[in-house]
Every structure is written in C-alpha cells, then in structure tokens.
Amino acid sequence: MHDKDRALDASDPSMLASMMTAAAAYAVQRGLSLDRVAEAAGLAPRTLIAAPDRVPEDAIGRILDLLQRHLPDEAVALQVAEAAPLHFLGPLAPAVRLVPDVRAGIELFTQFGAVLSSSAVLAFSEAPPGPMLRLEHPNDRLFGGLGAEMGLMMGARVIGEGFGRPGALREVWLDHRPTAPVARYVGAFAVPVRFEMPANALLFHGPRLADPVDPDAGARLRVLRAHLELVRQQLERQAAPAELRRMRDAAARNVARGEYGASALARRMGLGLRTLQRRADELGTSVRALIDEARAATARQLLADPDLSVLEIALALGYSTESAFRRACRRWTGLSPGQYRRSLA
Secondary structure, three states: OOHHHHOOOOOOOEEEHHHHHHHHHHHHHOOOOHHHHHHHHOOOHHHHHOOOOEEEOHHHHHHHHHHHHHOOOOOHHHHHHHHOOHHHHHHHHHHHOOOOEHHHHHHHHHHOHHHOEOOOEEEEEOOOOOOEEEEEOOOOOOOOOHHHHHHHHHHHHHHHHHOOOHHHEEEEEOOOOOOOOHHHHHHHHOOOEEOOOOOOEEEEOHHHHHOEOOOOOHHHHHHHHHHHHHHHHHHHHHHOOHHHHHHHHHHHHHHHOOOOOHHHHHHHHOOOHHHHHHHHHHOOOOHHHHHHHHHHHHHHHHHOOOOOOHHHHHHHOOOOOHHHHHHHHHHHHOOOHHHHHHHHO
8 A cells, every 4th residue: 555545644643653663673573574564554665664753543553463463473562562662652751760750650651641642541540459550542452452562561661661660560451362372471561461351451569659760850850741741732733623723823923923912813814803712712722822822832942042031032922021921931831931941951
C-alpha cells in the first residue's frame, strides 16, 4: 500500500513514530524485508527509515501482527519493548528521572499519556485489589493484545530502569491468552503474570509507590510539566475542528502584530464580535482564552531571547505593567519569568 493512502490527517488518531520505528527495526533484524514491513504498516519504506514525529496509531499494531505471524512461538511485543531505548518515549523520556517518587511518576505518565498515543487511556487507581495502572486502547482487540503487551513492557521498564525501582511492580494483568510460553512473560516482567484478566494493567506494591526517584526535582519537574502541557495542547489543536484551528491561527497572527483585542480577532475572522463569541462557545472555548493561549506561546518565544528585558516583553505582549505579565507567566508556566529563563539555560 502506498503511503499516500495512509496520509496522516491532523485530526487522525496518532502515536509517536519512534515506537513504530523500533518495531520496524526489530522486524528487519529478525529477517523481514523493509518492503514487507512497510506494506504491513501501510506506509512507504522511506517513512519507516525517516519517520515524521507521529504516525497512524495502527501502524505499530500492524507491524507487531506481522512479526507474530513470522515468529509464532515468540513473545514478539515484549521483545520489541525490551529492545527499544527509553528515549523513544519522546517528550516523556525526561520524566523517568525528574519525578520525586514512583507515585508522582506514574501520575505524570497517566496525565500525559496522549503524548505517546492520542487514543490510549492510562488510568491509575489505588482502590482494591491495590495500586494499579490500567492501559486501554481501541486497537487492542484488533491485534490480539500485542500493543498492550508492548505498552505494559515499556511501562515496567520505566518503573525498573527509569525510576530505578523494579521492586515497586507486584503483578501484571493481560486480558488475553499468552502468545508464547508463560515463562517468557514472567521472565520479561520479573513478576507474576496473569492472563484473561478484566484489564491490561500493572499492579504495584502500595508502600513502594513512595520510594524516592529525585526528591529535589522541583523547578525542573515544573518546567517538564509545562513543556508536556504545550505538547498535549498542540496535539489537541491539531485534532480540533477546522474552525477552531482557524480561530487559533488568527489569534496567533494578531498577537504577532501586537493586536490583543476581541474585536480585532473578530475582524481578522471576518465575523461580528457576537458571532465569534458564540462560535467559540460552541467549540468549547472563548475569545479571551484564544487570545490568552496565543499570548502564552509568544511569551515563551520572547523569554528565550536573553537580550529582551521582562518589561520589554510585557509591553510587547500588551500588558500595561511588568507585574501583570509576571502574574500571567506564573499562570502559564508555574514559574516567574526569571525562573522560566533559567530553566532554558
């Protein structure tokens, strides 16, 4: 299938291309041709070699399915996850060392799971039968649970290698039958693995969730959260309705011209102010929020320029006082302008 048949529209479910690249590289290593892997993924061979940032969500499932048919007696999803470097987690990779404890790390991955896969649902609960991180994805049933196996194996590696707390993991649940000898699963996860369970999940020892990772992460963690929030917002904007994307683009252009009023945004959109307000409300936002979002993005760009003073940036963004901008900066990033700048160094 030619890659033009699989072009990724901005609103399509997507995932980080790095994990697909890991699966493709492993498939070639195990004897499958690049052309055959590309055909299974529905992408051109050049896309597997030089992938964009994100690819269709089912691409990795298709590759894992091909691998499983090629190696029917092996736990291929676990093998791919074991071989992939943790930096393939993309924007979430720094989180493995920038959280105060295991619980905070799990909660961070739960909050920003959409950065890895836009349709994946990560849910953390401490209710009986104990602390549990559940993984759900619409494609799980399509490929026999292979994606879930890979996702849980990557999660176990984050706990063990990233957080440095392998003893926190207590048990693994999979909602399907094993595709390889059970001993292979137990050896990979190093804890009991139960099959045909109600969910795909990692279960933890409750007291070990408080085990420290980096208690002094502090400001670095706040900066990471701010960055991940930007990435998530960007993905949400890309998946937003076309009209909302046009509103955001218009707000960004106005801010670049130093125009921050609602009326100016309405004029750029060719609408009356009340019409713009009504349409923004129908799309789950407001004119004020659109302008504020564009201001925040511009502020981050300007703060990266050390030659600009905080006052100059405040005035460039339409604030009458430096203190008003400082309050806005804290609201956007959780940091003062000076702290944000130091975090970029």
